[in-house]
Amino acid sequence: MTQTAVRPMHEAWTHDHWTEEELAKLPQDHGNRYEIIDGRLYVTPPAGELHNAPGARLIALLLTAAPPGWRVLYEIGLRIGKHLLIPDLVVLPPGTPTADKGYNDVKVVQPALVIEIASASTETIDKGTKMVAYATGGIPSYWRMTREGVLHLHHLVTDGQYGLLATVRPGEEYKAIVPFPVVLEPSKLGA
Numbered sequence: 001m002t003q004t005a006v007r008p009m010h011e012a013w014t015h016d017h018w019t020e021e022e023l024a025k026l027p028q029d030h031g032n033r034y035e036i037i038d039g040r041l042y043v044t045p046p047a048g049e050l051h052n053a054p055g056a057r058l059i060a061l062l063l064t065a066a067p068p069g070w071r072v073l074y075e076i077g078l079r080i081g082k083h084l085l086i087p088d089l090v091v092l093p094p095g096t097p098t099a100d101k102g103y104n105d106v107k108v109v110q111p112a113l114v115i116e117i118a119s120a121s122t123e124t125i126d127k128g129t130k131m132v133a134y135a136t137g138g139i140p141s142y143w144r145m146t147r148e149g150v151l152h153l154h155h156l157v158t159d160g161q162y163g164l165l166a167t168v169r170p171g172e173e174y175k176a177i178v179p180f181p182v183v184l185e186p187s188k189l190g191a
Contacts, residue, residue: 020084033075037083037129054145054189055088055117061189062091065182069094070112078111080137085130089115091179112179113141123147136160141178149190 017039026034034041055074062072071092078085091113114134116126126144134142135156142154142162149170154162155178168174170187 020079033086034084037085037125037133039082054149057189058115058117058145059089061184062089062182065180066091067094067180070180071096078109078114078137080133083133083137085133087111087114087130087134088117089113091115093179111139113143114139115143115145117145118147120147127152131162132160135162141165145186145189149186151184151186151189153184 018041059072059074066072073090073092075086075088076090078087078090090111092109093112096109096111116122116130118126123146131142131144131154135154138156138159140156144152144154146152151166151168151174153165153168153174153176155165157163165178166174166176168184168186170190172186174184176182176184
């Protein structure tokens with residue numbers, strides 16, 4: 001049986017002002033998600049079924065409803081100023097550059113919608129710091145699904161600030177018109 005050498009922890013683990021360059025130096029691991037928000041490193045363990053099942057159903061729903069040219073993607077990186085974020089779902093409008101053209105920078109790729117699906121380790125950040133970052137980045141719509149299956153739909157009302165457009169609970173139906181028409185039924189999205 002062979003043993004894998006343990007790499008020493010990078011010295012930057014001890015500080016609170018992370019950069020993209022430092023993030024790139026971290027050893028590869030087993031599926032953790034790394035995000036930098038306000039210079040702090042956030043490490044999220046791989047998602048389980050209670051998180052992934054609603055995401056898979058939501059991406060299928062959005063892909064079916066999307067007009068030609070729209071792209072719906074899962075877990076792509078976005079750079080918004082000094083933040084490096086990985087939303088659960090991103091909806092890109094027609095004409096958005098592809099991955100070979102500076103894909104992860106919000107200055108180049110302006111999503112029409114980002115979606116976060118809450119887990120125990122992300123819920124507070126999803127409805128706070130990340131929501132503020134997405135609004136500051138000028139992303140027109142932000143949807144957040146709670147662990148109870150409630151969808152909160154936010155729309156940019158001023159530069160850097162979202163307003164609550166709708167709250168849709170399991171058992172309810174809502175026809176969203178942004179970024180394109182789609183009927184949302186949280187009961188059909190749950191795990």
